[in-house]
Amino acid sequence: MRKHLFYLCIAIMLFVLPLGGCKPATMVNPDDIGYPPINFSLPETERVELPNGIILYLLEDHELPFVNISAVIKTGSIYDPVGKEGVAELTGIVMRTGGTKGMTSDEIDSELDYMAGRISVSAGKESGTATMSVLKKDIEKGLSIFSDILINPVFEEKKLKLAKELKTETLRRIYDNPQKLAFREFVRLIYQGNPRGRLSSIKSIEVIGRNDLIKFHKRFFYPGNIMMAVTGDISKEEAISKINKYFGTWKTSGKVEKISIPHKKDKGSVNYLFKKIPQSIVILGQFAPGKRDSNYYSFEVLDFILGSGGFRSRIFSEVRNNLGLAYSTGSFYSAKSEYGVFGAYAMTKTSSTVRSLSAIRAILKDAGKIKVTDEELKWAKKSINNNFIFSFSSAEQIARQQMMLKYNDLPEDFMDTYRDKINKVSSEDLQKIAVKYLSDKDEVIFVLGNEKGFDKSLSSFGKVNKIVKSEE
Amino acid sequence: MKFRNKSKMSYHYRIYLYKLIMILALALSCIALTKGAFAYDLERKVQEFTLENGLRVLIVERHFSPTVSFYIRYKVGAVDESSEHTGTAHFLEHMLFKGTRTIGTKNFEEEKKILNQINKVINALDIERMKGKEGNKSKIDELNRQLEALQKDSGKLIIKSEIDRLYTENGGADMNASTGYDLTSYHVSLPSNKVELWARIESDRMINPVFREFFSERNVVIEERKQTVESNPQRKLMEQFLATAFMVHPYRRPILGWASDMYYLNVDYLRNFFKTYHAPDNTVIAVVGDVSASELMKMIKKYFGGIPSQKKPVSHFSEEPVQQGERRVELVSDANPYMMIGYHKPTLPSFDDYVFDVIDTILSRGRTARLFKVLVEKKGIATSIDTANGFPGARCPNLFVFFATPRCPHINKELEDAIYEEIEKLKKEPVTARELEKAKNQMRADFLRRLSSNSGIANMLSYFEAVAGDYRYITNHINMIEKITAEDIMKVAKKYFNSENRTVASLVGIKE
Numbered sequence: 003m004r005k006h007l008f009y010l011c012i013a014i015m016l017f018v019l020p021l022g023g024c025k026p027a028t029m030v031n032p033d034d035i036g037y038p039p040i041n042f043s044l045p046e047t048e049r050v051e052l053p054n055g056i057i058l059y060l061l062e063d064h065e066l067p068f069v070n071i072s073a074v075i076k077t078g079s080i081y082d083p084v085g086k087e088g089v090a091e092l093t094g095i096v097m098r099t100g101g102t103k104g105m106t107s108d109e110i111d112s113e114l115d116y117m118a119g120r121i122s123v124s125a126g127k128e129s130g131t132a133t134m135s136v137l138k139k140d141i142e143k144g145l146s147i148f149s150d151i152l153i154n155p156v157f158e159e160k161k162l163k164l165a166k167e168l169k170t171e172t173l174r175r176i177y178d179n180p181q182k183l184a185f186r187e188f189v190r191l192i193y194q195g196n197p198r199g200r201l202s203s204i205k206s207i208e209v210i211g212r213n214d215l216i217k218f219h220k221r222f223f224y225p226g227n228i229m230m231a232v233t234g235d236i237s238k239e240e241a242i243s244k245i246n247k248y249f250g251t252w253k254t255s256g257k258v259e260k261i262s263i264p265h266k267k268d269k270g271s272v273n274y275l276f277k278k279i280p281q282s283i284v285i286l287g288q289f290a291p292g293k294r295d296s297n298y299y300s301f302e303v304l305d306f307i308l309g310s311g312g313f314r315s316r317i318f319s320e321v322r323n324n325l326g327l328a329y330s331t332g333s334f335y336s337a338k339s340e341y342g343v344f345g346a347y348a349m350t351k352t353s354s355t356v357r358s359l360s361a362i363r364a365i366l367k368d369a370g371k372i373k374v375t376d377e378e379l380k381w382a383k384k385s386i387n388n389n390f391i392f393s394f395s396s397a398e399q400i401a402r403q404q405m406m407l408k409y410n411d412l413p414e415d416f417m418d419t420y421r422d423k424i425n426k427v428s429s430e431d432l433q434k435i436a437v438k439y440l441s442d443k444d445e446v447i448f449v450l451g452n453e454k455g456f457d458k459s460l461s462s463f464g465k466v467n468k469i470v471k472s473e474e
Numbered sequence: 475m476k477f478r479n480k481s482k483m484s485y486h487y488r489i490y491l492y493k494l495i496m497i498l499a500l501a502l503s504c505i506a507l508t509k510g511a512f513a514y515d516l517e518r519k520v521q522e523f524t525l526e527n528g529l530r531v532l533i534v535e536r537h538f539s540p541t542v543s544f545y546i547r548y549k550v551g552a553v554d555e556s557s558e559h560t561g562t563a564h565f566l567e568h569m570l571f572k573g574t575r576t577i578g579t580k581n582f583e584e585e586k587k588i589l590n591q592i593n594k595v596i597n598a599l600d601i602e603r604m605k606g607k608e609g610n611k612s613k614i615d616e617l618n619r620q621l622e623a624l625q626k627d628s629g630k631l632i633i634k635s636e637i638d639r640l641y642t643e644n645g646g647a648d649m650n651a652s653t654g655y656d657l658t659s660y661h662v663s664l665p666s667n668k669v670e671l672w673a674r675i676e677s678d679r680m681i682n683p684v685f686r687e688f689f690s691e692r693n694v695v696i697e698e699r700k701q702t703v704e705s706n707p708q709r710k711l712m713e714q715f716l717a718t719a720f721m722v723h724p725y726r727r728p729i730l731g732w733a734s735d736m737y738y739l740n741v742d743y744l745r746n747f748f749k750t751y752h753a754p755d756n757t758v759i760a761v762v763g764d765v766s767a768s769e770l771m772k773m774i775k776k777y778f779g780g781i782p783s784q785k786k787p788v789s790h791f792s793e794e795p796v797q798q799g800e801r802r803v804e805l806v807s808d809a810n811p812y813m814m815i816g817y818h819k820p821t822l823p824s825f826d827d828y829v830f831d832v833i834d835t836i837l838s839r840g841r842t843a844r845l846f847k848v849l850v851e852k853k854g855i856a857t858s859i860d861t862a863n864g865f866p867g868a869r870c871p872n873l874f875v876f877f878a879t880p881r882c883p884h885i886n887k888e889l890e891d892a893i894y895e896e897i898e899k900l901k902k903e904p905v906t907a908r909e910l911e912k913a914k915n916q917m918r919a920d921f922l923r924r925l926s927s928n929s930g931i932a933n934m935l936s937y938f939e940a941v942a943g944d945y946r947y948i949t950n951h952i953n954m955i956e957k958i959t960a961e962d963i964m965k966v967a968k969k970y971f972n973s974e975n976r977t978v979a980s981l982v983g984i985k986e
Contacts (some may be wrong), residue, residue, distance in 0.1 A: 032674050040665055063538070111842045327700050385645070
């Protein structure tokens with residue numbers, strides 16, 4: 003009977019609705035939908051300094067039975083000794099995999115896997131990260147291993163050998179992955195002359211020994227150089243006392259010198275690397291303002307309009323939508339506190355390489371010549387500000403964010419004032435910074451592909467520097 | 475005085491109580507252990523609804539932040555295409571971002587006329603191009619000219635990328651869509667006060683999409699193939715691997731489509747494909763975040779309730795005949811070696827599939843997993859080794875796959891032999907109690923870790939509701955896993971891991 007009724011309903015609906023295009027109940031213009039206000043009070047992260055100098059950012063979240071720690075260490079591959087590029091990365095890997103004074107590497111792996119816990123140590127360019135995530139019931143065991151890894155790694159030879167061999171193989175294989183290869187080459191070129199541009203190679207990995215790792219660890223891993231965001235199913239009091247218990251006796255100290263930031267280039271360059279692939283990868287970019295620069299907010303908006311604001315952004319809209327030349331195209335803006343890098347890219351079939359590059363360049367040039375429309379500016383600001391709430395979607399994210407503000411030496415109210423500052427950006431500001439930062443005079447252009455099939459020679463952009471496939 | 479007396483009197487009672495508490499505590503801990511030792515019960519948090527038109531809706535309220543994640547899963551994917559129209563499901567996913575009759579146009583009535591002409595010209599052009607050398611060159615040029623003029627006209631009426639603009643402007647995050655063999659999915663996260671925007675857009679594109687900018691978007695997906703497959707030797711190998719392991723079943727075709735099919739992706743076939751499969755009764759929605767389920771359902775009923783249900787599409791897939799001998803395929807490429815080995819097996823929710831989930835964990839989850847330990851650490855012949863159960867889809871019987879990357883100077887063959895050795899061990903020696911318990915611990919914790927974000931939960935619930943027919947498959951998964959024994963693992967390994975049931979694909983470098 004019920005089933006019968008159900009079919010009757012369907013029949014009626016089919017009958018009532020006009021054929022060939024059905025209208026939902028409400029066809030309100032999506033721009034006219036009214037939204038209730040959003041209420042959100044940001045959960046407060048507590049900052050605590052332990053007696054030995056470790057700074058903790060604490061935020062409880064009892065939904066799931068995990069305790070999570072995300073630590074940041076002032077270090078990074080920019081501190082790799084010259085000729086031994088890769089020390090920072092290997093130190094991170096072998097700290098995690100090479101055993102400690104208290105436990106062998108095999109014991110650590112076995113304990114962690116059995117309790118389904120996760121510990122990682124890794125090095126980025128300008129920071130180091132160590133994380134731990136364990137079930138609440140395993141907190142003692144977890145902290146005992148985590149602290150031992152950070153304080154007392156022994157870098158077992160066999161694990162260093164393994165890490166070096168794996169890294170070497172990864173480097174050998176970079177050439178198999180065009181995207182990785184292209185962005186790596188771009189990084190090398192943009193940072194040329196700065197430690198950020200020194201990348202590891204098979205040769206540099208080969209000469210790294212256990213002592214290099216021991217030295218690197220000693221130089222950067224001490225309580226005054228580490229901060230931890232602690233979140234999850236643990237009270238603040240318990241977190242403080244537990245961390246003190248496992249890290250409190252750690253009393254070493256040191257000093258980390260600052261590495262100079264990269265400077266705006268005097269002139270640009272056109273670079274080409276051959277690879278026999280049916281598609282070229284085109285990247286062009288230059289230095290941009292850092293987060294402490296007053297131009298930062300304008301540049302965020304500019305980048306959004308140019309190529310990182312999704313389908314409507316200019317590069318995506320032109321290169322992908324209008325011209326159908328690429329699937330992946332757009333821009334990126336990555337800002338540290340004191341400097342930033344802006345870039346635009348497209349992956350396009352070989353025969354439209356120069357056409358895509360020219361299309362992107364024209365868009366960048368226009369930004370300095372013509373003011374953005376009010377509509378575009380409004381769209382960008384609204385988008386950025388409405389999306390801002392996603393900076394606070396988990397306790398882990400919130401606590402880590404607070405910690406990273408401190409790490410990057412940004413003002414405490416950085417997040418609080420962000421939206422206001424975005425709102426104040428004007429179209430004049432955008433034009434001004436476009437002129438200042440997007441000149442083609444210091445632009446680094448990189449193309450990976452097969453020039454035999456290019457629609458035009460790259461030399462129309464300047465003297466072409468042909469990169470020789472490096473031995474890695 | 476009175477008090478003391480009373481306490482004396484109650485001494486025995488207290489002992490009794492203490493014992494009772496102990497017994498109760500033990501009983502509770504037993505329950506807790508069998509339930510997986512965690513107090514998190516996702517199933518109880520899911521609120522489920524079915525609209526009269528058959529649309530399934532799953533909601534989980536989570537109030538940490540004022541955000542919400544939406545997943546829409548259409549039970550249609552690359553398996554549902556006919557063999558000469560490969561790539562249609564994926565292309566349709568792209569075309570559904572082009573707007574509707576009321577989103578993305580300045581005047582739909584006018585636009586419609588031009589779109590009809592455009593489609594006719596593209597169809598004529600495709601037919602001429604299909605003729606290859608026999609094609610009439612001047613006719614092609616003429617059609618191209620016509621197309622360009624028409625596109626110019628329609629361009630004046632189009633408001634480009636409106637769906638993306640609306641979501642972006644209203645704070646949308648993780649906006650994306652994906653097409654698999656089994657399902658097509660659309661997801662977005664929004665500030666939680668923007669629920670109505672999602673309902674307005676998604677209900678509209680469930681019935682009234684307009685396939686504008688067809689021609690340029692077809693070029694975009696062709697570029698997508700160049701980028702993700704043709705420039706990527708491992709992906710190219712995977713294509714060959716699937717086409718070898720499956721001789722008949724549609725899992726053999728690439729999701730993006732074969733290159734030659736993509737040049738002729740057809741608008742009429744696309745429309746028909748859309749009409750057949752994008753119906754409310756073939757769709758699952760999951761919403762997780764800062765919402766009230768009852769309020770949300772009012773909104774969903776308002777926008778989706780009027781969409782007529784359709785006759786549920788019945789999918790018939792050519793069944794893959796039982797494999798009766800090893801198959802091997804080789805791809806020669808300017809790249810380092812790599813290999814895949816696959817065995818046919820049944821899909822979920824068969825018991826054997828659960829056993830394969832455990833095998834998967836034992837072989838490749840973590841640094842103490844068997845394959846990492848032996849191939850990467852001990853023998854030093856692999857750079858990485860991974861396994862996957864349920865490849866490349868789960869609506870139909872699928873594969874258990876090994877992905878192996880040798881370390882120079884070692885070659886695929888050495889890895890292959892070492893993998894077979896490990897497989898033989900699985901068949902002959904029962905896994906130890908500790909190893910089995912380790913795998914179960916990992917699976918329990920991994921499941922819980924997936925519950926740490928709105929989008930993670932929405933993703934999981936909608937996926938299993940669509941593929942397994944009931945989200946409870948995943949909320950109960952760990953309880954099934956608890957039952958699996960060392961004998962089950964040996965039995966399943968013996969049954970499926972044999973050479974007749976095996977496909978091996980290897981990427982080998984160009985010989986100089």
